[in-house]
Amino acid sequence: TRFGETNQIHWVKMPGGARYQLTFFDEPVSGAKMNPDPQTPGFIFGKDVGGSEFYQLFFFNLASGEYRMLTDGKSRNGASVWANQGNRFAFYTTKRNGRDWDIYVGSIKQPEDLQPVLESSGSWIPVEWSPDDARLLVRKYVSINESYYYILDLNTRKLTQVNPTSEKIGYGSAKWAHDGKGLYLTSDEGSEFRQLKYYDLATQKSTVLSGHIPWDVNAFDLSRDGKYLAFVTNEDGISKLHLLDLKTKKEIPLPEIPLGQIYGLKFNPDGTKLGMVLNTPKSPGDVYVLEMANNKLIRWTYSEVGGLRTENFIEPTLIHYETFDKVNGKPRMIPAFYYKPRGKGPFPVLIYIHGGPEGQYRPFFNSTFQYYLNEMGIAVIAPNVRGSAGYGKSYLLLDNGYKREDSVKDIGKLLDWIEQQPELDASRVGVIGGSYGGYMVLATMFHYNDRLKAGVEIVGISNFVTFLEHTKDYRRNLRRVEYGDERDPKMREFLIKISPTTNAHKITKPMFIAQGLNDPRVPASESEQIVKAIRKNGGTAWYMLAKDEGHGFRKKSNRDYYTHAVVLFLERYLIGNQTTKK
Known part of the structure; x- marks a missing residue:
């Protein structure tokens, strides 16, 4: 959480207890992975x-308050995962060639003795140690539609593919x-959606649990004793929590949970409590704990909103609008979340386009968003155009390669929808988005x-083309799968044709461009x-160029400056001299 300039790690000992800040860096930190060995707390x-x-x-040693760097200080490293005994950890690193993600294993007692256990081309990620710590479950990621799980024997270095198939x-x-006899996993095999399954290692057969x-x-x-499995489904953009009794394979009734987003699921070591983060349009993310014995949801943290009255915050309505093509003879419908200001309007509109593109x-x-709505009277609409995740793998593939601009057409049809709404001012519409959403803004x-x-x-x-040629080496092939390979002459010609720089002469309306100088994904x-x-x-x-930022603004001072500048820009160029009725 962030109570200062950047996100830092804090400790809370009890529900509603005071937070105790542990790290104090100028740069944000993330991914606190607790050592399961109580003899080495940290x-x-x-x-x-x-x-x-x-x-x-x-x-970070909790006993002494001291910390030490474990990696080389140069390469990209991540996805650390502890062995069950807490004596070793695994992680990926690009130290070999700056491009491929290899997997290393080491000990915090001898970080200088980190050893490679898997060196191969591509992006490899350690996922979890087997219960006896003799094997490591690893994942090779190719794209959102293609990835592979393997079991790595740490003694022989033998890789065995999970669920081998063409x-x-x-x-x-x-x-x-x-x-240790099987795996629980999610996959879209034989389905439009990612289903929860149990995979038996001996029979190599899968059983669907969420069909x-x-x-x-x-x-x-999973609870460590194997009794319970908690999972979250993404139902039209809203999270729903499920708790499964693995012995009976039946769901356990749960207390009422606020409507919003649920993430960070984690059972405590003895399986009696389930921790999670709940986040809603009216409240920032806070930690809650579900106590299994009495089926009660206990709030542990209380995020602040600067003294504002949260009941005045506006929740969105889920809408669906027709786009240009059809599915089974009927118009394809695009889902979108519509935030409508209070009052009569007509309201100016800001279309928010997410990144990814997946x-x-x-x-x-x-x-x-709440400032735009309550203080500026701007309606916000956030569509999930074709190519978005969460709506099935066929929908996800609708904008790949030569179909790239079909997603832009979905925004065009949203403009048609806006024209039909009497409370919205179709003469005052703007677009905003970052990363791939930034491309979508320029294309729109x-x-x-x-x-x-x-x-x-x-x-x-x-x-x-210039993006693919200059994004960092470890990302390039991953992005080519989505956008197309610029080394192919035909694809290169197409990518140049649809690029905003080729069509910049068509943009005559004011633009605000923001960038981090050190961005490894989309270079400045x-x-x-x-x-x-x-x-x-x-x-x-x-x-606006932030010299101490990368792919987005993570420091409060930069974020505040950016937010204030955007407000000024929107006041001048979107709202103009017109006002809305409240």
């Missing part, structure tokens, strides 16, 4: 410098069964320039070249 965390994403791993499968989470739920299982956790807008708490601006007033683009792609050159192109054509382009 946790591993990750930290980079200036948003570079070259994360280093550190061990079908491309998109796997999610996976965990060992408590007896009755036509939505993705986003996350799950992301999904889900209604988390967003203080900036040049395709529908005459229907828009302004655009805000954060760390966005302005030219697919992507923002600089589109700003230059728009200005060269006589257009208006505000440009």
Whole structure:
């Protein structure tokens, strides 16, 4: 949580107890992984410098309050996972060549003696140690639609594929069964959605556990004794918690849980409590604990909202609007979350486009949205255009490769929907988005320039070819799977054709561009070249460059400056001299 300039790690001893800050760095930290060995109390965390994403791993000793770096200080490292005995940990690193993710194992007592256990091409991630700590479950990630699980024998270094098949499968989470005889995992094998399954290692057969739920299982956790399995489904963008009795295979009734997002599922060591984070459009994320004995949900933390009255915050309505193509003879419907200000309108509109592109807008708490709604009278609409996750793997593939601009057409049809709403002002519509959402903002601006007033683009792609050529080595092949391979002449020609830099002359409405100088994903050159192109054509382009940030703004001072600048930009170019009735 962040009570100062950056996110740091805090300790809370009891429900509603005072927080005790443990780390005090200028840079944000993440991923506190507690050592299961009580004789060595402490946790591993990750930290980079200036948003570079070259994360280093550190061990924080809770007994002494001291910390030490475990990795080389140069490469990208992450996904640390403790052995069950707490004497070893595994993680991935790019230290071999800066491109491939190898897996290393080491001990906090001798971090200088880290040993590679898997060196191979591609992106490999350690997932979990087997109950006897002799094997390591690892994942090879290719794309959101294609990944592979393997079991690595730590003595022989032999890799054994889990569920070998010729079908491309998109796997999610996976965990060992408590007896080591099988795995619980999520996958879209034979289904549009990621289902929860049990995979028997001896028979190599899978049993579906969530087949009755036509939505993705986003996350799950197992109690250490193997009695319970908790999982969260993503149902049209809203989280729903399920608790399964693994002996009876029946769901256990749960107390009422606030409608919103649920993440960070974790059973305590003896399986009597289930921790989670709950986040709603009206309240920031807070830690809750479900006590299994009495089926009560206990709140542990109380996030602050600066003295504001949360009952005045506005919740979105889930809508669906028709787009340009059909499914089974009927118009395809695009889901979107619509935040409507109080009052009569007509309200100016800001369309928020998520990144990814395989992301999904889900209604988390967003203080900036609430400011737009309550203080500026701006309606916010967040669509999940084709290519978004959460709606089945066929929907996810609808914008790949040469179908890239079909998702932009979905925004065009949203503009049609806005024109039909009497409370909305179709003459005052803007777009905002970051990363791939930044590309979507630029593409929407040049395709529908005459229907828009302004655009805000954060760390966005302005030219697919230069992006693919200059994104960091360890990301390049992953992005080629999604966008296309720029080394292929035909694909290169297409990518250049649809890139915003090629079409910048069509953008005549004001733009706000924001960028982190150290961005390893979308280099700062992507923002600089589109700003230059728009200005060269006589257009208006505000440009903010944060020199100590990367892919987005994580430091409060930079975030505040950006937020205030965007408010000023929207006041001038979206709202203009018009006011809405309240």
